[in-house]
Amino acid sequence: MSEQVATRSAAATTATAGRRPAPRLLLALALIACAVASIPLVYLVVRAGSGGLDAAITVLFRPRVPQLLLNTVTLATAVTGTCVLIGVPTAFLLARARLPLRRLWAVLAALPLAVPSYLAAYGWLATAPALHGFWASWLVLTLVSVPYVTLPVAAALRAGTTGLDDVARTLGRGPWRAFWLGTWPQIRPATLAGALLVCLYVLSEFGAVSLFRFPVLTTAIQQAYGASFNRSYAAILATVLVLLAILVVLGEQAARGRAARRFGSVAGMARQRVIRLKNWTAPAIALLAVVPALAVGLPVAVLFARLLEAETLRALDVADLGQATLNTLALSAGGALIALLLALPIGVLAARYRGRLVRAVESIGYLALGLPGIVVGLSLVFFSLSVLPGLYQTALVLAFAYGVLFMPKAIGAIRSSTAQVPTSLEDVSRTLGYGKLQTWWLVTARLARPGIAAGGLLVAVTAMKELPATLLLRPTGTDTLAIELWARTDVSAYGAAAPYAATLILVAAVPAFLLSGAGRGRLDGVRT
Template structure:
């Protein structure tokens, strides 16, 4: 087991550190350029922007929506996690899949489905409904994992002291899952602050929609930059809170016993309400929109207006641009993930934390800042596929870092030591040993970035080359003018195309499991070879 642990290197890997610093610097371009633009603007114009009465309304709406969605997601996610982890259920695996299904549904696609069914939906309550149910898995999944790790021993002690079921849960289980609840809640808050498509379709004014409107009006570019910096500040506060909560959660889990008595609960008369709760979230977030989409596609009006050539072009653009974004994301994340998996120290922790900075960058902010950057620094690249792929890489680099770090950390260091004793360089050792065994995790990182890029809307709207529209853009352009029938084929195509990397991603995870099984005999062989070399 000790072979799997990343041990501190006796030498600082300066080459890996340099590559990681370059990746962090490239990922920080949007924020740096945005701040520089705001600081170089006319102070009178900046003051005029902040004096507008609309600014407090936009900030208030953003905070109100984020807080409401977060509280709702926690209220639905915690009992759902308890049912999945602690209740006696039939077909538990199927319910777990359904609980995670809303993660695959973009907010604007769910909003489109509900609007196509109920065109009168708009405003705060419509945005709250869709965003809340789409975000529930961010709470359900980590809390369910914490419940599976934790023990019910303290609950039993509380019951013997006269506490009821709820009181014993609060005394025994809640302290164990509280870090996971806080971490999931902060992720929901960050997701809601950065959302653009859902709130735009429901006509609810928040910071993201105001940034898009200010950017579209050429005379308000400074206002767009100011609003973007304000949104980044709010998002970074959420990221800092998420990191604090994650650190506390890690310490709680590490301090908790690895095994313990876990009692499964019989629902009894609560079986039907419990199953109804588990079915409610995927029904609202996925089933209703998909059913409406299928109904719209099969109408005579939609079939008559169907443009197969344009749909095929949109599919091709979506696949090519998302693939390019996945390549950039993996290229940026690879040195950081390897460094974090194989080395320790304050510098490494600082570089890794900086790599996660993009978690606080909404797509609309990245798109806006890269528009400014490309126009002022590299005008030849403005509105090119390269800039859009770079934007995708910045947005989804943090997701790739986690997968690469985990996959690299699972490769035994003893195999690398054996390769070095045979005279191989660090680079050859990485390519022949580490990269080969960590390949499923790296592949999973690329697939995760690709499926995320396929659904990305605001950055695509700002950065796409002229005349190049993806499925997300075609869908948004039609739903924005309430042409729901014409948008239906693009919505269905987006679901089908995004399902392909999602399916491959599940295969990649299976590959990681196979890699874990294969690592054990390889580690034993490596130890034997090391002994022979020493002898």
């Protein structure tokens, strides 16, 4: 019954969606973005192919490879599952429960985004040196990835309604059953989108797993570059990673496809009941506090302990730190802009149109996220030298690399926020004589802006922490905070690294703060 209600309200707003063919301009732009996203894939095929079939077979049949594959899949599954189990209740509390210091919890929930996985892992290792292997990697990667689920689900809950739950309750369903029938379908696409980002991220992660000595495909790829000096070995292993990423993306699409068709948008029904927790307030707050405390509090505490060492402060070059901070800001902002430009046509296409081509374009857009940064970095070295040699080793190419690497993080946000804009509003605009582009700019983009901004911020915060592609593509002599950090941890000079690590977390906390509910509130305020 409640499903029918949702179906009808969704049908009212998205009746025409998916039936019309996509406009040529949009499709062309999406295809261009898709071509850009496939640069790393083309590169991989070229490199993997250059070794010949024999090399591929030798590498793939090494006795260790099945173990690496199993480790990779197990870790990605476990981290993704745990992030959903923690992220959805967290989002629910943030969006629907009456909590003291509500904004504070919203900000804290987003803050783990600011902590690079290698820093979190380092913080844990400094505290408990015996940590290693699967459980340590699972713990740290889960801690830093939970916001990828929490943020979109909280946004979906805020935009959604409890009206359907109420219908289910009046028809005699218990509260859990009512949630399952009324609210879960509304947040399912957001949950899946977040889970997809987590899963692809874990596939490509190198920093934490290498510190915890958990052998996965990315560590093997790094070893192939590090010791065999054989690029085709590395490319063959990376191709395996791409195949895994394709499975993950297709799986998410299949799961979402059904959900999206049944429950498009429920705009216009946004009645929300706030839940009073009463005796459950303390446990709820404990749940909200534990992830930020372990993901942010612990590494920051370790950093401060290091920071207070006299030698660290004496050795600090303030001008150097300032320049690295500026570089980091400019490059990540540039990366976010480029990622948005690439992700917009793909996200809008995926939100408004269906079909095999649309699905393929969206899938390819996501794949770069499943690749280790070193592979994407090398592919862009290859690309920029053969296409734009004049721009090689300029900031522009590095920002472009960030755009390619992280545009998947913006695609989901753009898609879901565009899908929530009723097409009937666009139709009204068209009947008033506005053109397609004008309508998009005046109606769709304006209403979807919080989502689009969130996508850009997510890219920016990730780009700030990026290391392997930055090492390869940066202009010679240009340092970012992540590079400075790397240069200092490399000589085991953790003390000297502390100021850079602290600044990086601080700077990355700004977009993370804006991504939390607090940031959203302000954006809304500006609009009116």
